[in-house]
Amino acid sequence: MPEANFCLNCGHALDQREVGGALRPVCSQCGRVHYFDPKVAVGLLVEQGQRLLLIRRKHDPERGKWSIPAGFVDAGEDPARAAEREGLEETNLRLAVTALVDVYARGSDHEGADILIVYRAKIVGGSLQPGDDASEAAYFSLTGLPELAFTSTRRVIERWRAELDETDSKTPN
Ligand SMILES: [Zn+2]
Structure with a gap:
């Protein structure tokens, strides 16, 4: 406390x-x-094809590892707008929130946030370029994921994996 x-x-x-x-x-x-x-805090699930947008952390904690674009909500700020703002700062992409993915309580590790709200967002402009707390920004497929930061990133990716599996099982071969 x-x-x-x-x-x-x-x-x-x-x-x-x-x-x-x-x-x-x-x-x-x-x-x-x-x-x-x-x-x-707010985080973003941004897909392109079957790849997920991740950023490489420039600072501690978990410096050098990769997470979804995320950051803290300011007092009085709409969390969806905060997510779009953080996304723009870290990836230079203009993003529009399209849906709520989930709300996560603090994991076992101390990530600084007590509550993490994760939104799905689509890209509406800009070009991918790291900024702010991110030293790199890139898309990754499920089979080529980098070293991940935070329990929350792993939980979001597990969710994404389940969605992709579901999509695959609905697609006739
Ligand atoms: Zn007093």
Whole structure:
């Protein structure tokens, strides 16, 4: 859990008190209870043919490994727009969210986000070029995946694999 030592309202030192069944920082001066909100991230599943768009991470954690384009949602930002913004920053592609894939709780590793919302998106413009937190951006087939960062990327790829298998089984040979 994150920590807080001083009141955001009046600057007084905080005490720990039980509020609503949990220990929370409470200001003994002004009475404000400090609630910690979950940190929300968004990720993108972008396909081209039967290949998936991945970016190579420029920074720690998991530097040098590959993940789906992803990033944090700013306060007040629509998560779908945040996903498109992160996608543009990391891949230089203009993306349009088309569907919700899934919502994931924090994995066993500490990825910085408590909740990850993954959207499917289609490419509506731009040309593939890495930027921001990405040192490379490329498409990969299921059989040629690079070293992956994060449990969440592996879970999204498992989902994608299941979808591809389903599509294959519906396609007559
Ligand atoms: Zn206070």
